[in-house]
Amino acid sequence: MGRMKSNGKAHPAEIPAKGYSPQQGKIDSVLKRMNKLKKKTKNFAHGVLEHVRLGNKFTETVRWKLRLGAKILQVGGFEKVFKELFSVSEGEKxxxxFQCFLSTTAGPVAGLxxxxxxxxxxxxxRSIKVSSPNGEMVRFHYKVLIPLKKIMRVDLSENVRKPTAKYIEVTTWDNFDFWFMGFLNYQKSYKYLELAVSHAGEN
Incomplete structure (x- = not known):
C-alpha cells in the first residue's frame, strides 16, 4: 500500500533556443494537450481492462452490466433498488x-x-449458493451494511506489485476491512465515500 516515490533525479529546466517563434509555442502547447489526453485515455483503459479482468470473460462482464442495467431500469432507478434491498431510515438519502466488485475469500463478487x-x-x-446447517443448499444475495459512524477511515490504495490494480479499503472502528474494486472511476467513488464518512462524523 506504499506510495510511489520520486526517483530523486533532478530534471533540467527546458530553455528555449534562439529564434523560438510563437508558431513553435502553439505546436508545443498542442503536443502537451495531446500528451495529457493520451495519459487520461491510458488511465481510463487500465480501469476498463481491470474491470473486465475481474469477470471470467469479457462477454460475461458486458452481459452482467447490461443485465444489471436492465434490472435497474425495470425497477425504476438506483434509489428504488436501494429501498427494496435495504431498510431505509427516516430522512436517509x-x-x-456504483457497479463494482467486493473482495471475498471465495473471490470477487459483482454487485452494487x-x-x-x-x-x-x-x-x-447474483444470488450465491451455500450449504445450510441441515445440509440443504440455499441461495441468497450477498449483502454488506456498514453504518457511516462505524467507519474509521476510507483509503484508496494500489497493489505495490501491480500499480494498476487499485482498490478502495473501508476500515471500521471494530477492525473489519472491506475491499471494493473494479470501479471505472476510482477517484469519483473514493470522493463520495470520503465525503459521506466525513459528514457523518460532523453530525
Missing part, C-alpha cells in the same frame, strides 16, 4: 451508487455499492 447519508451498503448482483 441515497447519494450515489450504495452510498447514503446513513450507511455504505453492497448487494451482489
Amino acid at each position: 441515497l447519494l450515489k451508487a 455499492l450504495f452510498i447514503s447519508t446513513k450507511k455504505v451498503s453492497f448487494c451482489s448482483e
